[in-house]
Amino acid sequence: MWKRTLIASMTLAYIEPAAAIDLQSTTVPGRAPPSLSNGELAINRADRTLLFKNVDGTIGVGALLNALPAGRKAVEQGSADDLTAAGRSLKARANDAFNPRDYGAFGDSATHTAGATLGITTLAQLAAATAPNGLKPYSFVSAYPYGVLFNLNPEQAAASGATVIPFRTTGTVGVQIKTTASATSGASSVVVGDLFQTSDRTPVAVGTPVSGAGIPAGATVSTVAGSAGNWTLTLSAPTTAAVATGAALTFSVQPASGSYSMPVLLTSGVYQGDTVTGSCIPAGAQVDRVNQARGEIVLSAPTTCQLSAGHALAFTPSYLSRVEVGMSVSGPSASIAANAVVTAVDQTAGTVTISPALTGPLTPDTPIPSTGATYATPVTFYRPYTDAEARALEMDRLGIQAAVNAANAAGGGSVDLAAGIYRTDGPIILQTFSAGSGYTQAGVAIGGQAYAKNGAVLRPVRDFGPGQAVISCGDPTAKASNKRALYNDKGRFCNGELHDVLIRPLTYTFAHGQRPKWSGVPVAMDGVKQGPRLNWNRVVVQGFNNGALAVMDHTRLTFSHLHQNFIGWRMDDQQEGLFGDIVYDEFRANGNAWAGMSVSPTSYIQGTMIKPYIASNPYAIYCEPTISPIGCVQTFSMIQANNENNGCGQIKDGGINEGYVGAGGSRDLVNIRIISSFNGGYGAFGSTSIPNPAGGCQWSAYYDVRQISAMVIEDLIVNDYPTIAGAQAALARIDRINGFASIGLGGLYVRGPGAWGLMQRAQAAGVDVVGGHSGLAGVYYASGGWQYVTLEGPTFKARPMPVSDAGATALPLGTLMEHGTASISGNLAVRRAGQSAGAAVAGVMCQDWTTQQPTAALGVAPFVCFTGQRVPFLTDAIATPGRMLKPSTTTFGTATTATAITDGPAAGLSMQNGSSAALTYGKALWAAQD
Structure with missing residues (x-):
């Protein structure tokens, strides 16, 4: 049923809820919503939606309301059971579209802040929302009424009973490489399998200090010789004890001034985004990339001087500066009590003190180089928004979120973004569904006008922090190690569609190899936190750490473009039992760092x-x-x-x-x-x-x-x-x-x-x-x-391998031939199958190209020789061993001598059946060989 009221001067595009008043009246069946004059509005008691006349004469449907402001007269007219297109029920309208501008999203690229009441009410709707299937899609908000919310990974271990969690780790510049051969006491050299080299060309080279069991103090590398997998390093002093095969030697490489990358030795973990401190490290430098297997980090800014041997570095999460006393703390339920809060923060030491004490141990991230697969579970810090912060929330983001919530409450629908620039000061959160129920959920489509992908623009006004995104499927703090939202053990879907929208910051700088920088600081957030069944159509994302952080299956990405991010599309840790079957249709991920x-x-x-x-x-x-x-x-x-x-x-x-x-x-x-x-x-x-x-x-x-x-x-x-x-x-x-x-x-x-x-x-x-x-x-x-x-x-x-007739003997057709270890004139030979090394050889031969390069002077024709499998083909005549064979172009399966015919550029071996009865085994020729 509709209520109509008159407002003296109506110029608002949204109405702020205020104190509740009595709206009792009687229903008048069979009546349509009223025709509104300028300054009038109407409210539908059934679904709490607002109908009003905009200043441009159009009719809009407003935000969900709990009441009308006091002192405004409500006039009943119409019935919820008989509505025009402009005033149908929430569920009916969900089948058409929700316009975020009806909920206060302006999209004019200007700052529009909400009053405290509206801001807090809109955020509270997240926690109150219930899907038609009874699920609480934002149940995490009940524990964390949305405010300042982020994850940090402990970078050192904390024992059960501890009150201090360390978020800083230290390490030294250097690399460990294992020996591939033993060395006796007094040996002048060691043999290693690698010469580690960073992307900045910091190598294990002459003059590099080396240490380890059996290596004398102060020893350095004097000479380097050998080849990949077998490097001989002469030492400046002989070994003092035997060095075993597989022993790990430490090399204190010294990256030059201006280096971005370096190997590091750590006892605990380090993360992308960590702030790095130490001499020669510029202020504010962060870890841009971690290569755990290679034991290498890449910095966001180059070193300012030559690093010394064994140079010390410290690593601290950049967002530690956002931790405040009084914040609630959550993490592994076996380690952090439900009522834990922050009692002290030491930015210098990189520690956070909590109360009560840990009820179980916290594990640091896997160190580099790694000795085992142990990973930290993030610790989540939360503080609700203050009234002042709620008042300053961007109406664009709140309006879009309110429209998404309304569509979710209606069982799915379309949220249409009119052309414009929508400012977001936090993630727009799409509902996730359990895998079982998600198959039947309609989900929400959100985006701009079709085929106008630059028309609707989502623009973050700040960096939301590591792992968060402009659009997030479920909990923005979810990670595989905390098992929230997309990473739930039973799997989660994020049904719907993202279409015709550009997601990018206002300004940023870009360079290959580094994260894009916003106001000179490497960006930590992502463009989209992607979940299963959220299809893309004509979406552009640029200027983020990851254009999309994807946990997904059964999804289609069409005409979408990821450009000038650090990584365009990152496949994140997969859900259990949900992964794969992705269609990338004219997918573009070009020009990323x-x-x-x-x-x-x-x-x-x-x-x-x-x-x-x-x-x-x-x-x-x-x-x-x-x-x-x-x-x-x-x-x-x-x-x-x-x-x-x-x-x-x-x-x-x-x-x-x-x-x-x-x-x-x-x-x-x-x-x-x-x-x-x-x-x-x-x-x-x-x-x-x-x-x-x-x-x-x-x-x-x-x-x-x-x-x-x-x-x-x-x-x-x-x-x-x-x-x-x-x-x-x-x-x-x-x-x-x-x-x-x-x-x-x-x-x-x-x-x-x-x-x-x-x-x-x-x-x-x-x-x-x-x-x-x-x-x-x-x-x-x-x-x-x-x-x-x-x-x-x-x-x-x-x-191409050469052949030779040297040492050939007559062999009956059908003789099995294979690669031999004997040689003729320095060339490896073939032998009869099953013969021992050094036995008589016959037929074609293979040159060992590790010692001799092909030249015209060799006078040999290209031929392919190999060990192991034998491929049969048919021949219709006795062939002298040593004669090269190839298949006929006229009779498939019949071999002819290589000099008898010319088969053109497709020479080789026919696998089709032939009519000849004689069976031999041979090796295919190179194309164009005759």
């Missing part, structure tokens, strides 16, 4: 990308390392990508050092298909416009990971994967390729007209097509058509 996409150690990318553009980043996809992670990219297809001008690689395992043997490399690529894509090179940008991080990076390979299983690159275009100067492999640098070549499963397959060109470019550059960090096991296939070129073996070099 570190990576277009980054993947948490306990998460992975899974789904389909259609025409993506992950370009002009240092890394297209960065696989974050740690102890015992899961695979990085799994069951994934990328179709017609244009991922050009990435400065350091396409998919990178962050635990593998640039240019040296990987310490901590641990991520895998499993069941991946890349189709008709351009993945690599500099495109139209040219090699002088490479988006490198501070200090640059050394290109290792397009795919630089520990392991690949069943990866297929199909329809390879002729100019794809151009050779990059300084690359260690033309396509992939891998420790292992898992596969079963004999039955065509697993491995790495490269197919298409560009395969031969890739091999030619690799040969011209003198690099492997596919290589390992310290040898390689597995199977690699390359095909220029219906034929395969096959490479495999524990230490193969994927280059």
Whole structure:
């Protein structure tokens, strides 16, 4: 039923609730809402909505009200059961749209603050909201009436019974590297498997102090010799005791003035965003990035002088300065009492004193280098807003939140943002649903006019803090370690859609390798805290730490763009039992400071990308390392990508050092298909416009990971994967390729007209097509058509290999041949299957390219030789051992001598059935060989 009232002069776009008054009247059935004159308003008793006439003559529906202001006359007219479009019930209107301007969101880019009453009332609606299914979507607000709210991670351990929680840790500049061979007492050198080098080129080099068991005090590195995985370091003084294989030696590297990155030795944890103090460290410098597996940090500002050996550093969470006496404290229920409060804060020591004492221990973050996978659970600090703070809250944010709440209360709906700039001083929180009930929840769509993605702009007026975002699915302080909201053990959905909106700060500065800076300070917050089933359409996010921090499954991202963030799209720690099946439709994550996409150690990318553009980043996809992670990219297809001008690689395992043997490399690529894509090179940008991080990076390979299983690159275009100067492999640098070549499963397959060109470019550059960090096991296939070129073996070099007739003897057809350890003229030979090393050899031979490079003077033709699997094909004549064989172009399955015919650019091995009965085993030729 409708009530109408007259106000002497109505010019407000929203009405502030005031003291309750009696609105008793009788219902008049069958009456529509009243026609309003200027200065009149009406209230619907059924759903507490307000109908009023705007100053421009339009009719608006106002915020949820508890009462009308005292002294204003209410006049009844109409019925809640028979409403016009302008005054239908809340649930009915949810099927159309909620306009946040009806709730006080102006969107004019100006500051509009709320009165204290309205601000507090709107925030209280969060805690009071109940979804139709009875769930309390904002139950966390009951414990934390929304105010100053943030997480901090303890960076040192605190024991049960302690009243002081340490939030500061210390460390020294240096790196630990393990020996790969033992050294006797009195030895003049040691052998290590790595020469650690930061992204700023701070190496273990001549003059670096070294210490450890058996190493004399004051010893330094005198000379460096060897190769990856086997570096011999001569010491300035002989060892004083035996040094065992696998012993960890400490090298006190000394980063030069102007360095951004450095290795550190810590006993407890350090986080991105921590403030760093120490001599040569500029005031206000923060940790921009942590590479735990490599034991490296990157600073937000360069050092001001040369660091000394063993240089001491201190790390303190930047938001410790926001902790205040009287704040409530919460965290692990077994460690922090429900009524705990802050009693003292020591900013200098980096400690917070609480009362009552801890009821259980608190664990610090995993240190670097790490010895185990223990992680801190965040401690949450909360203080309610004061009346003055509530009064200063932005009406834009409150109006949008009120509209979202109304849509949620109606069982889902659309919140439409008219074109304009909406200021937000806190996260806009979308409801989350339990996985079981979420399948049937309609959710909320929020955004601007379709196909006008720059029309509606969400602009944060301050940095909300680490882990928080402009739009948040559920609790903004949720993390995997506190199991709130998206990270609930049973899984949470965030049904709905984000569409046609630009999310960005007012101003920021951007540089590759560093977080964007707001007013000179690295930004801590994210653009969107993304949950499952929150689909994107035409969304742009830029200028944040993570454009999106995603915990998700069964979600579609369409025509969306993440640009000039530190990381465009970060896959965060996954929910239990909820992950995968993502569709990235013309998804853009280009021009970000570190990576277009980054993947948490306990998460992975899974789904389909259609025409993506992950370009002009240092890394297209960065696989974050740690102890015992899961695979990085799994069951994934990328179709017609244009991922050009990435400065350091396409998919990178962050635990593998640039240019040296990987310490901590641990991520895998499993069941991946890349189709008709351009993945690599500099495109139209040219090699002088490479988006490198501070200090640059050394290109290792397009795919630089520990392991690949069943990866297929199909329809390879002729100019794809151009050779990059300084690359260690033309396509992939891998420790292992898992596969079963004999039955065509697993491995790495490269197919298409560009395969031969890739091999030619690799040969011209003198690099492997596919290589390992310290040898390689597995199977690699390359095909220029219906034929395969096959490479495999524990230490193969994927280059053209020469053949030789030296030592050939007559062998019957069907003889099994395999790689041998004997040699002829310095070249590795083949042997009969099962023969012991040094036995008589016959047939084709493989050159060992670790000692001899291919030259025209060798007078040998390219040939592929490998160990392990044998691939059968048919021949219709006796062939002299040593004669090169290839399949016929006219009779599939029939082998002919290599000099008898010319098959063109697709030479290799036919796997189709033939009519001849004689069976032999051979090795495929390179394409274009005759």
